[in-house]
Amino acid sequence: MPVLYHKPPPPSDDKRWKIVETRMRRLGDRPPALIEALHAAQEAFGYLDTDALNYVGDTLGVPHSRVYGVATFYSFFTLKPSGEHTCVVCTGTACYINGAKDILAGLDRALHVKPKETTADGKISVLTARCLGACSLAPAVIVDGDVKGKVNVGDLVAQLEAM
């Protein structure tokens, strides 16, 4: 592990870098903190751009290639900015047999957006999740952090269109 005498400065003077820096420092500015640091950066900025990846890597002493490898390995991390609103559709088993497929098809029909895509106007991103653990509410979606259970496609589309 290369010994770092000087911690690199944050990429910009955006205050949110403080949060990332603090989280890394609490964990000793060492390579094992990589995933926690990426979580902190994504929480603060919504996604991970090259600046964020390099800053985290340089601070923790992890090569950029490995940071990129970790960021792309885990599906929770996203390297692209998402739309203004996000709609996460659960595709766990319980949701699947209760009609998650129909929800995705309905979103595609009405908003012309497939999973991992954002609508042309940049308003709504559609994502899928492996399982939200909200199986008793199947089919479930999360709209901007709000879990909605027993979803009806028509209502969901209407809600998203009104946003």
Next chain:
Amino acid sequence: MSEMPAAARAVRRRATTEEVHEGPARATAYVCEAASCMSAQAHDITLRLGESAARAGLSDVMVKRVGCLGLCAAGPLVEIAETGRLFDHVRPDDVEGIVGALRKVKPTDTRASQGPFFEKQVRVATENMGRVDPESLDDYVAHGGYEALRTVLSEMTSAEVRDQITQSGLRGRGGAGFPTGLKWTTVAKAQGSQKYVICNADEGDPGAFMDRSVLESDPYRVLEGMTIAAFAVHATEGYVYCRAEYPLAVARLRNAIRMAQRAGWLGTGIADTSFSFDVQVRLGAGAFVCGEETALIASVEGRRGTPRPRPPYPAMQGLWDCPTLINNVETFANVPTILRKGAEWYAGIGLGKSKGTKVFALAGRIVNTGLVEVPMGMTLREVVYDIGGGIIDGRPFKAVQTGGPSGGCIPAEHLDMPLSYESLIEVGSFMGSGGLIVMDDTSCMVDVAKYFQDFCRDESCGKCVPCRVGTTQLWMILDQITRGRATLDDLAQLERLARMIQRMSLCGLGQGAPNPIFSTLRYFRDEYLAHIVDRVCPAGVCTIEPAEVMA
């Protein structure tokens, strides 16, 4: 919330620490604030109940936030503790009615029967669920919490603790069922001055939410279990590896760690002894393979979560090459109760080599979706029909899927089999972490097999070839079958390939990936043949493409 009147705040305060020890209130309303009910605005109900009770001048009632009450399908749930009366689908207008019921509670009231969903369960790991405030350490202690740890630290040696766990017959609740006592003994005897305890809360099986509920409802129990384990194996540091998809569980766990540290139940010199142990949370980031213990260790170390060959097992060389004990959330949750009530008591529950109880998450086309804990050996029929209330709309039962993507589908002919590690393997399935997904005649079994193959192909970490390439090939053949484009040769190829992947993959993900195919072929081969030979989907799920016309 800051607008809440002072009286309502006072009632709400009864829900937390101080008053719990000073004798119970005359009447208590438990409001379920686990993820499922929370998403149905349960917290709003808690606040309104407090306000409404205060407005009605009831000063001797308590409105208490509790963890999962179990019957998630009917949330938000409110239970009156004294009478056992359960209010389901509670909406803001129902609050006055509940306050009315609270007013009528008499000291002589006894809990009425709540029906088979609750009566047939045996609660061990979930004994506090729906009883204690998950954010209050004092409430946990008031319900017998940390009694076991105190006894362990003051009266037992680490060998005696390991003996108790061994005698209880407890086995790993993450799925594979490895004897917990044996694992603890291996770690305890491993060479090394630094040892770790890891709690695996990376509950990735789709359709399983036991660990989430335990962490959301009773986080201190998991911490106590981990601390006892650390004492038994001489570890000083611990990690809980939890999915980032469970924000409420993570928040409650972090709160619990902070509270336990402040009260001296974690940290240096626990309970005024020389024993020290501390716990940190590590977040997963959406990789299913990280449930595999060597991949999990890689992820805790901040690397890509890819498994490595075993041996060496983590018990000898785990986190940072130190001996590491990895157990599942539910396993740790059983530990305090076993030590409090004794190994013989625990070993008295269950069937054969499967001792104790198991928490199952009921989901799919079943009436009472939710969380249940039943003794091992209960039949599948009792779980699905008596506890689960049967199939939605009274449709015919077709199969129950257990064990997640490495498990299998159990058909109606095996409904009367007892649930245990051994019997599930006998019928070609797998205990897994405990998700039971019930399917009726609207599910196509080939499509279900394809769904799980899609899952495995997507989640394969890419390290070993049989899994990376093989799962994709299996998926492609299944896709051809569901589109009516496959031949009987393809089916033979599917089986050949599946056997190869099972034998040659590096970790449990690849080894288990073909299981859904094997079990659906074993019990529902006619459905495969219908797609291939007759070119119809009996359940009407798959879109069969028109036959190609030979020119």
